[in-house]
Amino acid sequence: MRPESEVFREFLIHKGMRSTPEREEILAEVFAHHDHFDVEELIMRLRRRGLRISRASVYRTLALLVESGMVGEVYIEDGHMHYEHIYGHEHHCHLRCLGCRKLIEFRNGSLKEMEKRIGQENDFEIIGHKLEIYGYCAACRGEES
Amino acid sequence: MRPESEVFREFLIHKGMRSTPEREEILAEVFAHHDHFDVEELIMRLRRRGLRISRASVYRTLALLVESGMVGEVYIEDGHMHYEHIYGHEHHCHLRCLGCRKLIEFRNGSLKEMEKRIGQENDFEIIGHKLEIYGYCAACRGEES
């Protein structure tokens, strides 16, 4: 698998855009952790590494990463957008606990077939999906009973 | 099936809250159309009916309707929340066209079984799900080729 930096640089060049230190640092930080982060958290992580990249550039670069398909948006009912890196990872969906708000990842092969069927039934060319299942995790069920 | 107003009133009473003309009018308007609306649109519809209900009350009442389960939140990448009435309707998911942004509803029986399996595999008590599939509708595919 080709390194993230290379793929991103190619994406930028293809769009007639430039590779900059800021963009490379943000990319590196985004791929340094596997979790669901928000912009504020990302800025903090960059700061901790001694980098003072402006909020505007962080927002702009995240938009580019999403457009490139290397980063995904995660909807968390929290008033602001969250993100996760995707490139190099198998597609997954999210289980959300309504008790502790924890987000659990799970893989789901059978959605592929379902997608195919739904596409045919609705005359739709399907590119992807977002599935979030919500309920209660083991820990939260235990506490209540 | 019991009328919306009755169900909502019961929900309010159960919470120690009061039934008010504003809440009833908002409820009625929400159930007057089957579509995916935002707060601004809802306020406009109320205005057209000669009602001047404050923005704050509309927001507050929508939150109650969502809490009651009669109304669902619809995530549209548009900078603000959208809603749809749910009570009295079979559960459905959304197909979104990346071309014209149209939102198509579809029903999906096989997700029930999938939910069951995923719940067992992840030790999760599943309450519900949100599935959005995105791709290109027939019209948008036609235009391009």
Add this chain to the structure above:
DNA sequence: TTGTAAATGAGACTCTATATCATTATTTTA
């Protein structure tokens, strides 16, 4: 009818995200 607790409405406020624009950096061209 009266008292009390809750809801409304106007507007201030918060917060996320975007737009603006002067300055700085990168890339191209000569």
Add this chain to the structure above:
DNA sequence: TAAAATAATGATATAGAGTCTCATTTACAA
């Protein structure tokens, strides 16, 4: 390499969604 052209950055202003405050009004129950 130097100069010109183009794009990106960062500081800050701005926009917009949604929440909060609080004085006034209303619903409900005693």
